[in-house]
């Protein structure tokens with residue numbers, strides 16, 4: 376292991392489309408090769424670990440025109456930070472960096488005397504990926520993939536093995552290892568962000584990380600898309616649409632009036648009627664469905680509120696008590712038919728969900744209907760890579776705004792509940808529904 380080499384590799388992923396090689400994320404065309412077979416061969420070589428030096432030889436062997444393409448490619452790769460250093464030993468790659476966008480500065484891999492005191496930086500996330508470890512730091516310059524030996528040296532802050540000095544130096548330059556004393560330095564941005572929040576933010580938006588974030592349809596080849604609605608197992612149906620008012624009556628209040636009437640209400644003087652709840656359900660219905668999105672077959676729906684990618688991955692679950700003739704229970708709203716499907720009529724379940732919601736109101740809330748926003752993650756993750764859950768949280772916020780205005784217009788008391796227990800819903804339904812947020816309806820205002 377004594378012979379170590381610092382080398383440079385183009386940073387994946389690359390995809391071939393005809394004779395063009397594109398980067399995934401920015402959609403930048405890096406290179407045109409007239410010969411599609413040559414493009415495929417180049418990709419295969421990249422995947423097999425071709426270095427920049429080997430790339431130059433590859434193009435050189437194809438003549439002057441190809442060499443000009445290479446010089447252009449090298450220039451683009453360098454300035455977009457897409458050439459990344461790796462350290463290889465006789466037994467394979469020890470460290471490989473994926474640079475964050477915008478990081479086009481130099482790496483030397485040269486150890487310095489202070490490297491004896493290097494430790495993992497605050498908030499570095501470590502995950503196992505196939506046969507390597509991935510180290511990610513939102514504050515760093517690059518993501519690092521390291522082998523078991525380097526990982527051991529990192530975790531044990533082991534500076535004794537001289538053979539590790541070059542990998543450790545590179546990880547220091549990448550901002551993944553830091554000098555022990557520097558972790559004490561006050562850093563306001565670190566103080567106000569918990570590590571999981573910072574990582575989630577950094578990882579799920581484009582620009583700061585080397586990952587693909589966007590609509591790439593990552594599960595397209597593995598499974599069909601989930602349908603617009605997927606009715607869970609239920610023991611009773613209740614046709615709540617039959618109790619709804621004619622639409623022109625419901626929409627009698629102007630948006631301006633609804634905005635001014637809107638307020639968080641934690642108790643109500645009287646219960647809401649079944650008609651009011653029916654109107655609330657109608658305001659969350661599917662208005663039409665369609666099957667398309669550019670060239671990909673993907674079932675979508677339209678509703679009275681916007682939804683990221685028209686996925687509408689959030690279903691409404693209503694836990695009810697004392698609403699007219701509607702039996703107390705936990706109901707899934709079939710938004711296509713405006714029918715309630717009962718998941719559980721067990722009153723213990725109902726009470727447990729209400730009790731949990733009460734906690735978020737500091738014990739003062741009087742809840743007639745708990746609305747749980749239940750996520751079908753597959754609706755988003757089939758289409759979106761790197762951002763599926765973030766989108767669901769954005770959509771939950773949209774639903775909040777919609778529900779507040781609708782409740783104001785209908786004279787229903789409503790209050791958001793910022794904290795909920797996901798396990799509570801999981802105890803009620805076997806369906807693959809994950810509760811991500813709740814609002815409570817308190818009665819008539």
Ligand SMILES: Cc1cc2nc3c(=O)[nH]c(=O)nc-3n(C[C@H](O)[C@H](O)[C@H](O)COP(=O)(O)O)c2cc1C
Pocket residue numbers: 637638639640641735736737775790791792793794
């Ligand atoms: C995302 C969100 C979460 C909330 N969480 C709670 C909560 O857990 N408990 C509560 O009593 N009120 C909660 N509220 C209500 C806010 O406290 C309320 O909107 C805020 O105090 C402003 O009052 P207003 O809505 O009457 O204008 C929440 C509101 C939002 C938008």
